[in-house]
Amino acid sequence: MKIYDILPKITDVKLYFEIKENDSGASFGFFTKSELEKSRFYEKYILTINFQYIDNKRVMIIYI
Numbered sequence: 001m002k003i004y005d006i007l008p009k010i011t012d013v014k015l016y017f018e019i020k021e022n023d024s025g026a027s028f029g030f031f032t033k034s035e036l037e038k039s040r041f042y043e044k045y046i047l048t049i050n051f052q053y054i055d056n057k058r059v060m061i062i063y064i
Contacts (some may be wrong), residue, residue: 001046003062007037015058022047022063030059 010033019028019041031039041064050061 003036003044003046003064004042006046007033007042010060012058015060016054018054018059018061019044020061020063 013033015033017031017033017036019031019036019039020026021028028041031041036042041062044064046062046064048063050063052059052061
């Protein structure tokens, strides 16, 4: 599944997304839904997904 497959199904506007590399654990940053749609990660494959609270924000961590 790619990011563009799952993103339209998410309706929470206050949800943040963090993109991480699965092998090294390197983080590429935090995005809002609209920022993620315009980013270079929009067509990447999702390996795993995790949800966390970071600094009182809901974050969906996407491993690519």
